[in-house]
Amino acid sequence: MKIAIHHRKGSFSERWIAYCEKNAIDYKVVNAFDSDIIQQVKDCDAFMWHHHHGHFKDVIAAKKILFSLEQAGIKVFPDFNTGWHFDDKVAQKYLLEAIDAPLVPSYVFYDKKEAMTWAQQTSYPKVFKLKGGAGATNVKLVKNKKDAEKLINQAFGKGFSQFDRLNNLKEKCSKYKNGKESLLGVAKGVGRLVVSSDFDRQQAPERGYIYFQDFIPNEGFDIRVVVIENKAVALKRVTRKNDFRASGSGNLVFENEHIDKRYIKIAFDLSEKLKTSSLAIDLIHSKQDAIYVVEISYGFPMLNFLDCASGYWDNMLNWHQSYFNLQEWIIGSSLKDIKDRD
Template identity: 30%
Template sequence: MRPRRVAIQPDKLWREDNPRHQSYSARWTELLTRDGHEVVPVDVFAPEAFERIRACEGFLWWFPPLPFPRDAAKRIILALAHATDVVLFPDWKEAWHYDDKIAQTYLLHAARIPMPETHVFWRYGDAVAFLRDARYPLVMKLAAGFFAQRVTLIRNRAEGEKWARWLFSSGLSNLHRPFRRLVLKEFVSLWRRHARTLDVSHGGEEQGYMLLQEFVPGNDFDTRVTVIGDRVFATRRYNRPNDFRASGSGLLDMDPAKIDRDALALGLHTARTLGAHSLSLDILRHHGQPVITEVSFGYEAAQVAIRPGHWRGDALTWSEGSVRAEDALLEDFLSRLPA
C-alpha cells in the first residue's frame, strides 16, 4: 500500500494509572507511523480544522458519549460526509444516532431489526394515555447516557405518570442519584483533566419526550455483540444483584461456548443492514429469539481486547486469539481509502 495521509483528532479519556485507560488515536498514530503513513493531528475546534482534514485522504476520530464533544462531533462528521470526499471513521451512518436512544429506536424500526416493543412520545397527553392502559413493568430510558444510569423500571401507572410530569415540565438529567454521586463524580473528575479536548460542562436536562420500552423478563444477562467489519466479538454481561440491567455491571462471562449463534448472526446482519463498519449491540432473548435494545459505534477498546477470540464472516468461523479494536478498525479503514 502506498503511503497515506490521515488526519486524526486526539482522544484520551482515562488517567495513565487507571487500567481502563484508552486512546484510540494514540494506537492509530503508532500503527500508521510505523507503516510509513503520514499522520496529521487536528484540533477540530480550531478555525483551520476543515482545511487540514480536506487535505487528507481520511479522518479518524473516536469520541465519548458526553454532550461535549459528542454533539459537536456528530455535526462535524455530518458536514464532512456531506461536503467532502474524505473517508471517515466514524462515518455519518455510524455517528448520527450515537448515544441517542430515540434515533436508534427509529432506525431499528425503519430497518425492521427485531427489538422489544418501544414507544417514543412527544406529547404529554399521548404518554399519559398510553400509561393508562399499559402493561407493567415498563423500561423507561432517557435518550442519552451510559452505564445504565439513565434507565429505570416503571412498575405501575402512578410511577409512569410521575416520570411523565417531570419529563414534560422541568426535565431530568439522571434517574439514579446514588449512582450519579458515586460513579459519575469519578468520571467527571477524570474527564476534566483533559479539558483541551473534552468539556463536561456542556449538559442539560432531558425533556419534552418519553421513551418507553417493553420489559423483557427472564434475562439474567444480556449479550454484548461487537461487530468490526466481518469480525464478531461477544460477551455475556450479567445483571447487577437485584437489578434488571447488565450495562456497567462488570460481571462478564467471555466463554465463547455460551454465546448464542443467532445473537452473533443478528449482530452481523444489523451492522450490514445499517451500513456500519463498527457496531456494538446489546441483545436480549424474547420469546426464544434475539432482540436488540441498543446500538452504538463507540465502545471501550479493552472490552474487545480481553476476549479470547472472535467469529468471522457469514459462517461465523471461530478465530482464536485476542484482537485490539483499534487495529481492526484501522485495517478496515485503510482498505476503504481510494486506490
C-alpha cells in the same frame, strides 16, 4: 495516503496512532475543536475521531464536523451510517423499526396527554430511558402506572438532568464492594452530590418527550456483539445484584465460541442492512427463547474485549482462534476503503 486523527487520552486514537507508526502510515494529530479544522484535514484522505457522549464539546461538534468532511469526499470514522444515531435511543427506535430489526417493543411520546393515556392502558413493568447516556445511566424500571405518571410529569415539566448524581454514587459504591472502584472514586461520587460536573452544567435538561421500552424477562444477562467489517466479537454482561441492568455492571463473562450463534447472525445482518463500519449491539434473550435488540452504538469501552482476545467469528459464522485488536480492525478497514475507492 495520509490520515488525520483527533487524539484524546484513553480513546481509540491511542491505538490508531500506534498502528500508523508500526505500519509507517503517514498521519497527523489534529485538534478537532480548532476553528480551521476543515482546512487542516483537506490534505488528508481520512479523518478519525473517537468522540464520546460524555464530553460536551464532542456532543455539540463531532457529528457536524465528521459529516461535513464526508460530504467533501474525505473518508471519516465514524461515517454517517455508522454514527448519526450514536447516543440517541429514540433515533435508534425509528431506525431499527424501519429495517424490521427485532427491537424490544419501544414507545416514544411528544405530547403529555397522549403519554398519560398510554400509561393508564399499558401493562407493567416498563423500562424508562432518556435518549442519551451509556452504562445503564438514565435507565429506570417503571413498576406501575403511578411511577410512569410521575416520570411523564417530569418529562413535560422541569425535565431530567443528563447526569444522575445519586445513581452515580450508588454505582460507585456497588463497584467498590466488588473491588472495581477505589475509595477515592466513591469520595468523588459523594462530591458530585454537591458539585455538578462540567457536562451536567453545560447540557440542557432532557424534556419534551418520554421514552419507554417493554421489560423483557430474561436470564439475568445481555450479550454485547461488536461487528467491524466481516468480523465479530462478543461478550456476556451479567446484571448487577438485585437489579435488571447489565450495561455498565462490569460483570463480564467471556464465552467466546460458545456464545449462541443467533446473536452473531443478528449482529451481522444488522451491520449489513445499516452499512456500518463499526456496530456494537446489545441483545437480550427472553425466557420465551426470543432474542431482542436493546440498543446500538458505534463505540465500545476500550478495555472490554482485552480478556477475550482469543478469537472472532467471520460473517459465515465460522470461529477463528486468533488474537485481535478492534481499533486496528477499524483503521485497517478505513484504509482498505480508501484504497478500494482510489
